[in-house]
Amino acid sequence: MGRNTRKRRTPLATKVIAGAAALAIGGGGLVWANFYASAHEKNGGHNVTKSRQSQIATINCPDVGLELSDVPERAREGVAKELALLDKQITDAYTRLADTRRAQAGDSNFVANAILGPLKSKRTATLDRISINIKRVGGQAPDDLDRLAECQGVPADQTGNGGGGQDGGQDGGQDGGDNGNGAAGPFxxxxxxxxxxxxxxxxxxxxxxxxxxxxxxxxxxxxxxxxxxxxxxxxxxxxxxxxxxxxxxxxxxxxxxxxxxxxxxxxxxxxxxxxxxxxxxxxxxxxxxxxxxxxxxxxxxxxxxxxxxxxxxxxxxxxxxxxxxxxxxxxxxxxxxxxxxxxxxxxxxxxxxxxxxxxxxxxxxxxxxxxxxxxxxxxxxxxxxxxxxxxxxxxxxxxxxxxxxxxxxxxxxxxxxxxxxxxxxxxxxxxxxxxxxxxxxxxxxxxxxxxxxxxxxxxxxxxxxxxxxxxxxxxxxxxxxxxxxxxxxx
Structure with missing residues (x-):
């Protein structure tokens, strides 16, 4: 296969496996069954219910690009680079999500405080730069662009199509691999x-x-x-x-x-x-x-x-x-x-x-x-x-x-x-x-x-x-x- 030079970082699969976050699918719902089982065994009084409450399958962020229907031609290159940065921020946040399953199991607020909160701050700054790019050339940026800064965690039992709002099925307990991708899916x-x-x-x-x-x-x-x-x-x-x-x-x-x-x-x-x-x-x-x-x-x-x-x-x-x-x-x-x-x-x-x-x-x-x-x-x-x-x-x-x-x-x-x-x-x-x-x-x-x-x-x-x-x-x-x-x- 041909190769195009790209910057490298530790593969997501390696990070997740190192974090003992084996992904499993049961009854249509995404669960990290192997990890929760091992966590319970090692911590006799561990509250499994609390662990399951902290299961976040993925991250759902508003698609800013779809909201920008009126960007002056002279601003589009700068705006495109900021939109690409928003994508990178989500990707990086997801990588951290996949790399911290153990911490999430012990703290139901971990995702909100350590992943979604910092992500919102980064997105707010990027959205502000998008607005500046548009206004600099005489365009009219949406007044409420910052409303798109906040992202949501998609619970593991709500991974149906269309933004995680549909019930993907009941939690299952079957062991399963991650198909080597360290991310999730397909299932x-x-x-x-x-x-x-x-x-x-x-x-x-x-x-x-x-x-x-x-x-x-x-x-x-x-x-x-x-x-x-x-x-x-x-x-x-x-x-x-x-x-x-x-x-x-x-x-x-x-x-x-x-x-x-x-x-x-x-x-x-x-x-x-x-x-x-x-x-x-x-x-x-x-x-x-x-x-x-x-x-x-x-x-x-x-x-x-x-x-x-x-x-x-x-x-x-x-x-x-x-x-x-x-x-x-x-x-x-x-x-x-x-x-x-x-x-x-x-x-x-x-x-x-x-x-x-x-x-x-x-x-x-x-x-x-x-x-x-x-x-x-x-x-x-x-x-x-x-x-x-x-x-x-x-x-x-x-x-x-x-x-x-x-x-x-x-x-x-x-x-x-x-x-x-x-x-x-x-x-x-x-x-x-x-x-x-x-x-x-x-x-x-x-x-x-x-x-x-x-x-x-x-x-x-x-x-x-x-x-x-x-x-x-x-x-x-x-x-x-x-x-x-x-x-x-x-």
């Missing part, structure tokens, strides 16, 4: 046998394909390989430009080969591409999929990798199908060059489902799609990850302050929201050869998971996909003509 509750998924039951409307039998019915397929060049890094050029390790997880890249956090639009335009059509220098990237089998990958000790709980063998897609399709309500217009689109939400576990949008399935069963579970496929079937991007554009901007407002999903009838116009819809289908995990006594064996922020617990709902259009104008016009004329081109 048995995160997996489903594809045969138990009802056909056509996916209920998230965001994932609807824009095209149909009417309107612009053509397509354009671009062939860009499956990252044969081993281009990996944990940057995020869209959300955290100019910030090393802005994603806190590792990405696969196909297409543009100049994609780092520090690349300008000019750098992207002048870079090489893996796409067969050399006029497509677009960047297509997504979190890597890993098999948690104990493999020491190139980033096992790096930020974005094992140092932040993303461990195991990186699985490259066997197929990466990248297609642009039309709109069932009418013609599409050309995408502007350098438009950025993110689909899905890397923080959906704590943010909630509003922006969640990708799905898992199996070859031979693709009428069955799930967004909040990883799938277990039968022998001979492969895992499929699918992303259907937003395909309505505001007609003006290539990005927005929260990286979402300049684009929108089509309505069910194919129409766009008022003021938006239809553009080609990007659809990415990734197919993986994944050894099927097994569930024994409520424990998942040999699981796979997408990389993510450590506090997101490797939940499948956090899967996402990213795109920057760097096609030249002639190629984009060809894409539009093929789609509007009903032809299938490549």
């Amino acid at each position: 048995a509750e995160d997996f489903i046998n594809i045969k138990d998924v009802q056909p056509n039951s996916r209920d998230l409307q965001n994932g609807l394909a824009a095209n149909g039998d009417t309107g612009s019915t053509g397509s354009f397929t671009t062939r860009c390989g499956v990252n044969e060049n081993n281009l990996f890094n944990s940057d995020n050029i869209i959300v955290a430009p100019g910030v090393d390790n802005g994603a806190h997880h590792t990405h696969d890249y196909v297409g543009n080969q100049g994609n780092t956090a520090f690349a300008s639009d000019e750098d992207l335009a002048n870079a090489d591409t893996t796409c067969q059509n050399q006029n497509d220098k677009s960047t297509y990237y997504w979190p890597v999929l890993r098999l948690q089998d104990g493999t020491q990958e190139f980033d096992a000790n790096d930020l974005g990798g094992g140092a932040e709980g993303n461990v195991g063998k990186i699985l490259k897609a066997e197929q990466a199908e990248i297609k642009f399709v039309g709109n069932k309500a009418g013609d599409v217009v050309a995408m502007p060059k350098f438009i950025r689109i993110i689909t899905g939400d890397a923080k959906a576990f704590t943010n909630g489902l509003a922006n969640a949008n990708t799905s898992f399935s199996c070859t031979g069963f693709e009428d069955r799609q799930v967004t909040d579970k990883y799938v277990i496929c039968p022998e001979g079937s492969q895992v499929v990850r699918t992303s259907n991007f937003q395909s309505c554009w505001d007609g003006q901007n290539i990005d927005s302050a929260n990286h979402r407002d300049h684009v929108a999903f089509v309505r069910e009838d194919g129409s766009c929201p008022d003021g938006f116009q239809a553009i080609p819809q990007l659809q990415v289908r990734l197919v993986y050869d994944v050894p099927a995990p097994t569930i024994e006594n409520g424990q998942i064996k040999n699981p796979y998971a997408v990389d993510g922020f450590p506090e997101q617990l490797h939940k499948p709902i956090t899967d996402h996909n990213d795109f920057i259009n760097v096609m030249d104008d002639d190629l984009m016009n060809q894409v539009v003509q093929c789609i509007n004329s009903g032809r299938d081109c490549e």
Whole structure:
């Protein structure tokens, strides 16, 4: 595998294991069963009820970036760096959470006093700098930005999707490993046998394909390989430009080969591409999929990798199908060059489902799609990850302050929201050869998971996909003509 130089720190797995915090899952609820049992044995009068009251599975912080819908262009770079710092603060706080289970068991106020309190102070200072950045260039920062400073601990028995507010099940007492990641997850509750998924039951409307039998019915397929060049890094050029390790997880890249956090639009335009059509220098990237089998990958000790709980063998897609399709309500217009689109939400576990949008399935069963579970496929079937991007554009901007407002999903009838116009819809289908995990006594064996922020617990709902259009104008016009004329081109 290729390596990108990254700062290192002690892997999260090592810290947690050293702290005797073996993670377990029982009945759907996350518990640190091994630790509490041993603590009780060593301290005859230890109050186990008190220990369980102090169990905090993860940290839920308001997503400041989603709240900033009006940031002047001249302030965006500075604000982006401060937002990236907020992400780092959460990651560091989660690392401390995972490293102090023994102290938490003895003091029910430990998390509030030693982790959440200092985190709030750091976030308050960062939010103040965000406000200064915006006001310095004549912008209007929200008056109550500091209301977003406080974070919450998510109790171990409330780790359901959508911010920890749903009951994840009763506490269990089964022993279990942490799959080597030292963070949390995935767990048995995160997996489903594809045969138990009802056909056509996916209920998230965001994932609807824009095209149909009417309107612009053509397509354009671009062939860009499956990252044969081993281009990996944990940057995020869209959300955290100019910030090393802005994603806190590792990405696969196909297409543009100049994609780092520090690349300008000019750098992207002048870079090489893996796409067969050399006029497509677009960047297509997504979190890597890993098999948690104990493999020491190139980033096992790096930020974005094992140092932040993303461990195991990186699985490259066997197929990466990248297609642009039309709109069932009418013609599409050309995408502007350098438009950025993110689909899905890397923080959906704590943010909630509003922006969640990708799905898992199996070859031979693709009428069955799930967004909040990883799938277990039968022998001979492969895992499929699918992303259907937003395909309505505001007609003006290539990005927005929260990286979402300049684009929108089509309505069910194919129409766009008022003021938006239809553009080609990007659809990415990734197919993986994944050894099927097994569930024994409520424990998942040999699981796979997408990389993510450590506090997101490797939940499948956090899967996402990213795109920057760097096609030249002639190629984009060809894409539009093929789609509007009903032809299938490549």
